[in-house]
Amino acid sequence: MAFDAIETPFGKVDRIVGGSATYVAYAAGNFIQPIQLVSIVGNDFPEAEMAELRRRGVDLAGVEIVPDQKSFFWSGRYHMDMNTRDTLITDLNVLANFNPTIPDSYQGAEFLMLGNGVPKLQSSVIRQMKKRPKLIVLDTMNFWMETALDDLHEALTLTDVLMVNDSEVRQLTGEFSIVKAAKKILQMGPKYLIVKKGEHGALLFHENHVFFAPALPLEEVFDPTGAGDTFAGGFIGYLAKTKDISFENMKTAIIMGSAMASFCVEKFGPDRLKEVTQKDIDARVQQFVELVQFDIDLV
Amino acid sequence: MAFDAIETPFGKVDRIVGGSATYVAYAAGNFIQPIQLVSIVGNDFPEAEMAELRRRGVDLAGVEIVPDQKSFFWSGRYHMDMNTRDTLITDLNVLANFNPTIPDSYQGAEFLMLGNGVPKLQSSVIRQMKKRPKLIVLDTMNFWMETALDDLHEALTLTDVLMVNDSEVRQLTGEFSIVKAAKKILQMGPKYLIVKKGEHGALLFHENHVFFAPALPLEEVFDPTGAGDTFAGGFIGYLAKTKDISFENMKTAIIMGSAMASFCVEKFGPDRLKEVTQKDIDARVQQFVELVQFDIDLV
Numbered sequence: 001m002a003f004d005a006i007e008t009p010f011g012k013v014d015r016i017v018g019g020s021a022t023y024v025a026y027a028a029g030n031f032i033q034p035i036q037l038v039s040i041v042g043n044d045f046p047e048a049e050m051a052e053l054r055r056r057g058v059d060l061a062g063v064e065i066v067p068d069q070k071s072f073f074w075s076g077r078y079h080m081d082m083n084t085r086d087t088l089i090t091d092l093n094v095l096a097n098f099n100p101t102i103p104d105s106y107q108g109a110e111f112l113m114l115g116n117g118v119p120k121l122q123s124s125v126i127r128q129m130k131k132r133p134k135l136i137v138l139d140t141m142n143f144w145m146e147t148a149l150d151d152l153h154e155a156l157t158l159t160d161v162l163m164v165n166d167s168e169v170r171q172l173t174g175e176f177s178i179v180k181a182a183k184k185i186l187q188m189g190p191k192y193l194i195v196k197k198g199e200h201g202a203l204l205f206h207e208n209h210v211f212f213a214p215a216l217p218l219e220e221v222f223d224p225t226g227a228g229d230t231f232a233g234g235f236i237g238y239l240a241k242t243k244d245i246s247f248e249n250m251k252t253a254i255i256m257g258s259a260m261a262s263f264c265v266e267k268f269g270p271d272r273l274k275e276v277t278q279k280d281i282d283a284r285v286q287q288f289v290e291l292v293q294f295d296i297d298l299v
Numbered sequence: 300m301a302f303d304a305i306e307t308p309f310g311k312v313d314r315i316v317g318g319s320a321t322y323v324a325y326a327a328g329n330f331i332q333p334i335q336l337v338s339i340v341g342n343d344f345p346e347a348e349m350a351e352l353r354r355r356g357v358d359l360a361g362v363e364i365v366p367d368q369k370s371f372f373w374s375g376r377y378h379m380d381m382n383t384r385d386t387l388i389t390d391l392n393v394l395a396n397f398n399p400t401i402p403d404s405y406q407g408a409e410f411l412m413l414g415n416g417v418p419k420l421q422s423s424v425i426r427q428m429k430k431r432p433k434l435i436v437l438d439t440m441n442f443w444m445e446t447a448l449d450d451l452h453e454a455l456t457l458t459d460v461l462m463v464n465d466s467e468v469r470q471l472t473g474e475f476s477i478v479k480a481a482k483k484i485l486q487m488g489p490k491y492l493i494v495k496k497g498e499h500g501a502l503l504f505h506e507n508h509v510f511f512a513p514a515l516p517l518e519e520v521f522d523p524t525g526a527g528d529t530f531a532g533g534f535i536g537y538l539a540k541t542k543d544i545s546f547e548n549m550k551t552a553i554i555m556g557s558a559m560a561s562f563c564v565e566k567f568g569p570d571r572l573k574e575v576t577q578k579d580i581d582a583r584v585q586q587f588v589e590l591v592q593f594d595i596d597l598v
Contacts, residue, residue, distance in 0.1 A: 081475070176380070177517070177518055177519060177520075178498075179516050180519075201499070201500075203516060211590065211593070212500070212513035213591075214513070214591075217477055217502060217509055217511070218476070218478060219476055219478040219479055221476075248593075251592075252593050252594055252595055254593075288595075289595055290508075291509060291510065291511045292510070292511055292512075292513075292591045293550075294510070294547075294550040294551050294553075294554055295547065295550075296554065296587075296588055
């Protein structure tokens with residue numbers, strides 16, 4: 001949970017609520033409740049946002065509030081392609097001493113989504129769960145590959161699904177071919193690998209199977225911040241709702257994640273996510289069905 | 300029809316048969332025969348290749364042989380990503396004075412594929428057809444946008460389907476958003492736009508509809524030369540076989556083109572295309588079906 005300042009070719013916001021936990025929660029809450037959040041904020045995080053999250057079935061028992069510090073702040077500027085961005089400011093603030101503690105009331109959770117963060121802390125969260133969750137999904141980034149690779153490898157051994165982008169897959173394995181890279185990653189611990197490719201969709205690898213999920217071609221991508229976390233929230237939210245972690249159901253979950261992400265980018269921050277209704281989601285998912293549907297009569 | 304010298308991170312060939320007409324013919328011949336080729340070669344083009352093409356139902360009545368000149372020659376080096384390449388040598392040779400003439404025996408052809416080339420000549424071929432073909436597909440490239448834009452715009456007014464890559468779509472329209480660019484192109488003449496995105500698949504735009512075709516995630520892309528032309532050949536070959544130019548059938552045709560292209564990149568030049576059987580094609584198409592198939596129960 002954080003504040004972001006974002007500049008895109010289409011506009012600018014100086015301070016907007018962000019953070020992967022926020023996006024995951026807003027997205028997942030459309031599929032299942034409660035969402036049990038673990039995070040840390042300072043004295044500046046708006047009570048109104050907390051109330052909005054609670055209203056959407058988000059349990060905040062695991063959110064630590066540090067009274068004499070500020071929340072994490074990130075500022076970035078997106079390039080024209082919206083796939084690349086420059087980080088302008090990173091103020092760790094409360095995140096510098098974050099040591100996530102799982103409340104007793106969260107014990108027994110069956111689905112665990114570990115947002116991008118310090119790999120050691122991701123492992124710590126997993127180890128705090130007395131009963132291993134049915135499914136553990138982990139997001140990470142190039143920064144941890146460069147600064148905490150051993151810790152990341154350890155976290156991977158505890159993980160079921162790794163969710164990263166294509167350049168991170170290449171960096172983690174040293175393989176340019178995504179297929180070769182996927183084979184290596186599936187030896188590192190995760191049984192599933194999701195490769196996020198932004199406007200080019202996503203790939204799901206499992207054993208010798210692969211699934212290709214499209215991204216909806218959008219006229220305007222207003223702000224891509226949080227799209228990956230929103231994707232993750234839709235993905236794990238749908239799995240938790242259906243309680244089915246088969247490869248077949250994960251494909252559908254990826255479509256749900258992609259649909260949620262396609263809303264996220266339509267406005268700055270999580271604003272659009274707060275507006276969408278079940279009807280909007282159904283209609284958007286239907287667009288994905290139509291986008292890839294074709295008939296083959298083998299001749 | 301040409302010779303290529305190709306360097307990729309995986310190997311090198313000094314002189315191999317190439318040219319868009321060659322790839323289109325080898326691919327399309329799997330779906331329908333005869334394929335009526337229009338091209339130009341010098342005295343160096345191997346008779347064995349001509350015989351092989353004829354054996355696969357390719358009519359060479361429209362192929363001009365210039366006895367005292369050499370065939371077009373292109374040499375290039377691919378980068379690691381296999382999506383970008385440097386041109387090392389371009390020897391126009393016979394192509395410098397190419398003025399395609401449609402043989403009388405080709406009149407009445409219902410499906411016309413115009414490979415990448417001088418836009419004025421593409422228009423000339425269309426105008427030589429006494430009865431307008433049922434479907435005219437045009438490929439082009441950034442070079443013609445820079446050197447013959449007016450001619451290209453004229454050719455587009457005569458065309459049904461434009462087939463280009465994503466950077467060319469952006470260059471032709473000045474729009475970064477592919478969706479916005481597609482809207483502009485559908486005002487320029489073509490009723491259909493196919494955007495080729497290499498390893499990221501292809502998009503088909505028509506009116507307000509869009510279809511997203513995946514590319515098969517391949518362990519190794521050996522040589523991408525001719526993949527776009529092979530895609531085009533599979534696409535128009537399937538349409539000509541089925542004689543159905545609806546949007547629905549074009550989706551299937553794109554899958555056929557993608558399947559053929561996925562073979563093309565497995566070996567240097569058109570070698571792999573000469574080996575594939577109908578059984579191979581059926582199995583590959585089935586992989587595409589599995590690649591994008593998912594179940595949605597809207598809830």
